[in-house]
Amino acid sequence: MKRREFITLLGGAAAVWPLAGRAQEAGKVRRIGFLRVGQPPAAFIDGFRRGLREAGLVEGRDVVIEFALPQSAAQVPAAAAELARRHVDILLASGTPSVLPARDAAGRIPVVFVATFDPVATGLVASLARPGGNITGMTSISGDVIAKRLQLVTELIPNTARIAILVRETSPTAAQYVRESQVAAQGMGIALQIENARDANDLDAMFLAVNGASVLLVADDAEFTARRAELAQLGIKHRLPIVSGLREMVEAGALMAYGGSFAELYRRAASHVHKILLGMSPADLPVEQATKFELALNLKTAKTLGIEVPATLLARADEVIE
Numbered sequence: 001m002k003r004r005e006f007i008t009l010l011g012g013a014a015a016v017w018p019l020a021g022r023a024q025e026a027g028k029v030r031r032i033g034f035l036r037v038g039q040p041p042a043a044f045i046d047g048f049r050r051g052l053r054e055a056g057l058v059e060g061r062d063v064v065i066e067f068a069l070p071q072s073a074a075q076v077p078a079a080a081a082e083l084a085r086r087h088v089d090i091l092l093a094s095g096t097p098s099v100l101p102a103r104d105a106a107g108r109i110p111v112v113f114v115a116t117f118d119p120v121a122t123g124l125v126a127s128l129a130r131p132g133g134n135i136t137g138m139t140s141i142s143g144d145v146i147a148k149r150l151q152l153v154t155e156l157i158p159n160t161a162r163i164a165i166l167v168r169e170t171s172p173t174a175a176q177y178v179r180e181s182q183v184a185a186q187g188m189g190i191a192l193q194i195e196n197a198r199d200a201n202d203l204d205a206m207f208l209a210v211n212g213a214s215v216l217l218v219a220d221d222a223e224f225t226a227r228r229a230e231l232a233q234l235g236i237k238h239r240l241p242i243v244s245g246l247r248e249m250v251e252a253g254a255l256m257a258y259g260g261s262f263a264e265l266y267r268r269a270a271s272h273v274h275k276i277l278l279g280m281s282p283a284d285l286p287v288e289q290a291t292k293f294e295l296a297l298n299l300k301t302a303k304t305l306g307i308e309v310p311a312t313l314l315a316r317a318d319e320v321i322e
Contacts, residue, residue, distance in 0.1 A: 029060075030277055033088035033109075034067045035080055035098040038226025041248040044094065044114075047263035051270025063277075073097035073170065073223050080105035090273055093137070094266075095222025096173055099124065103135050110282045112272045113137035114265050116220035116245065117173035119287055128287040136282040138269050140260030140290035141173070141220070145245070147184035149217070149258045152295070153243055154188065155313055156256055157214050162191045164213035164240075166206065168221050169196040177219050203230060207238040220245040220259065228252035236304055247296035247319055255301045260290025294318045 034040075049059070057063050066088060068079040080101040083091060093102035093113040102111045103124065111134060113119075119139055125131035154160050165181055167174040178194055185192050193213050195206055210216060218224050218231060225246060232253025235242040242249065245259025265288075272285055296319040302309050314320060 028062070030063050030089040031086070032063055032065045032273060033083035033086070033091045034065050034094060035076065035083060035091060035102055036067075036069055036094035037073055037076060037097050037222040038069060038071065040069075040094055041225065041246075041251075041262075043248060043263040044266045047266035048092075048270050051267035052274070054267070055271055055274035057270075057274060057277075073168065077101040077105065084109060090276055092269065092273065095225065096171060096220075097168075097222050099137075100172060106134060108134065110276045111135040111137070112269055112276070112282070113139075114262065114269050115139060116141045116259075118176060121176060122172055125287055128289070130284065131287055132283045134282050136272060136285040136287055138265040138272075138288050138290075140245075140262070140265060141177070141180075142289075143180040143183060145259060145290075145293070146177070146180045147187070149243065149245065150181070150184050150188060150190065152256065152258050152313070153215050153217070154190075155310060157241065157307065160190060160214045162193060162213045163215050163217055164193040164195055164210045165217045165219065166195045166197060166224070167219045168223055169198050171219070171221055173221075174219070181217070197224075203227065203234055207234050207240060210238075210240060213240070215241050215243050215255075218242055218244045218249065218254070225249070228254070232301070236301065239305060241301075241305055241307065247294050250296040250298045250319070250321060253298060253301055255298055255305065255307070257294070257296045259293065261292040261294050264292045265290060297321070 068083050070076055070079045076097050084105040084107060091102045091106050091109050091111045093099045093111055096115040096117050099113045099115050114137055118141060119125045120127060167177055182192055197206060228249045229252045231242060242254040244254050244257045247257050250257045268288060275285060276282060295317045297309055297317045298321040
């Protein structure tokens with residue numbers, strides 16, 4: 001079942017909503033600036049809040065969360081700058097489009113990120129073990145995960161010869177995602193068709209451009225996650241199965257997802273936030289990788305698209321939506 005999104009989006013590039021306790025800021029209440037494109041899936045916020053509680057932090061007494069939720073990746077830098085002007089104690093960069101803008105706007109404000117990219121390859125941190133600088137966090141990407149995702153596609157849709165991949169053209173991780181996908185696909189004898197989304201508002205035209213592909217593989221990007229319901233509906237409209245790395249996409253109507261549990265990553269990110277609030281430097285907090293992975297399937301979508309899900313795949317699924 002889908003979970004109701006409960007975060008109110010105020011709109012605008014720098015819309016910020018304090019959850020509670022603004023009057024207590026002068027005391028020991030610490031402020032966490034939460035930066036993301038669009039409304040985060042409820043599971044992400046649930047995981048983060050659970051992690052705060054596990055660390056002994058009570059919202060309204062010890063911490064408040066201020067959300068900056070711009071509508072597009074292009075608006076994220078302005079939203080990050082607004083949070084920095086508010087002098088939050090920590091910036092939580094949620095999703096890949098938020099990470100570099102948060103770093104650039106933060107100044108001396110510590111940054112904790114949760115994203116799908118290689119922070120070493122992008123030059124964000126010196127190493128996973130010793131990030132250096134003022135930023136650390138959680139990441140979920142690897143060639144092994146992408147290869148596993150493609151292998152699951154071939155199990156779900158046998159004789160797959162061509163897969164389309166949707167990436168956001170301006171994403172700092174697009175090239176890496178494509179490169180890892182090409183390596184995995186080559187080993188499986190699968191051709192890839194790369195679709196660069198220049199404007200997320202023109203997704204329908206992008207679907208029309210996909211020719212001959214059995215599946216559309218959507219890169220893990222917060223801008224796509226924010227539009228997951230629209231993507232799922234377009235997939236059904238164009239009879240093009242959508243596969244992702246996020247179970248939340250499957251809850252919205254995509255066919256299948258395999259990837260790290262972001263609810264778990266957000267729970268663990270709260271531990272980093274707690275340690276920084278206690279005085280630890282982000283430079284000394286290792287960047288952590290996903291350790292829990294989820295396979296999710298949407299049988300309702302499969303039936304609509306005329307796809308029979310193999311029993312062996314159903315038996316291995318962590319979540320099945322009927």
